[in-house]
Amino acid sequence: MPHDHADPDNHLDPMEARVRALETILTRKGLVDPAAMDRIIEVYSEEVGPKNGAQVVARAWAEPEFAEWLARDATAAIGSMGFTGRQGEHMQAVFNTDQVHNLVVCTLCSCYPGAVLGLPPVWYKSPAYRSRAVMEPRAVLSEFGVTLSREKQVRVWDSTAELRYLVIPQRPAGSDGLSQAELAALVTRDSMIGAGLAQVPA
Template sequence: MFDHSHDHDHDNHYSDMQARVRALETLLTEKGLIDPAAIDAIVETYETRVGPRNGARVVAKAWANPDFAEWLRVDATAAIASLGYTGRQGEHMRAVFNTPDTHNMVVCTLCSCYPWAVLGLPPVWYKAPAYRSRAVINPRAVLAEFGVTLSPETQIRVWDSTAELRYLVVPERPAGMDDLGEEALAGLVTRDSMIGTGLALAPRTAS
């Protein structure tokens, strides 16, 4: 079991690595080598503006535009770059599409390779050894822990990201959404749905 309920850590619950990072940041700040405001701005950019909104717009465009969806299927790197979303750990991409028969899920078993330019900062649980091992061994049970229960007939495909190739899951488009534009559709796409540990939202549950 792993905790994916939230991605932030309270001050008194740092892991060893988080404590080291905090100590290093404090030391560099005291020496005047970094500006904490600049660090906060970078983090905020990756968490909100760079992603996962970028990925949501990619998915929404694929839902709304069959030609773009086919381009994304054939050459995700170029299709995503056409929207201006390139950069750190997002240069080589592959899009995998969920269908009624197949559900895709992404993991990085050897490290934590993640398409920052499209999905923003990786969630803590994505880098956790429990997720990285159990997602491969028993993906259906892991999905259930995220609240995703699939039909026994649905095949689950687990894709292992590497330093050379990263994946974007295109979740199934919710039914009855034909009248929504791309911006509204993007609001139905969550970060977890683009990793495969979640589903797209129905409009009534979108925030």
């Protein structure tokens, strides 16, 4: 029988809805402390998440000396900003240019630089992405809405347990004069994987 009241969770994508349902069940059974859960979420969204990586990118855009350090020794440069820890011990920064677009994948598992990007998106761990990103990177990028000229080379980097990559996207046009905080707001998680581009200022 049809009903006219809206499901408050019907706007969630399937994965988020499942996570919400699991969290509710575990909380009701007393297996999870909601305050502890909130703190974990806060850590990954605010302290060990894409906002950290965005700060790294923004600083590289704004400070040429830092960009050079990042290219030379990403682990040390990122560590100097306090972003270290799990899966952030061995980092390499790869810079997008007018000639090259970089894309990161982990073909064997889902190695991912948690210290600067937080938790990996579901698609990053999927077998389809892990195989197709290597075999047909342009097609994968197109599905993410990134269309590149044929002249631009696509370079795919395969993360391992020993080395993880951070893509430094190209600084968007119209961002001159912005503060580092304003620049960081233009950096998306996908752009630091290479599956997206930095946002253009409004």
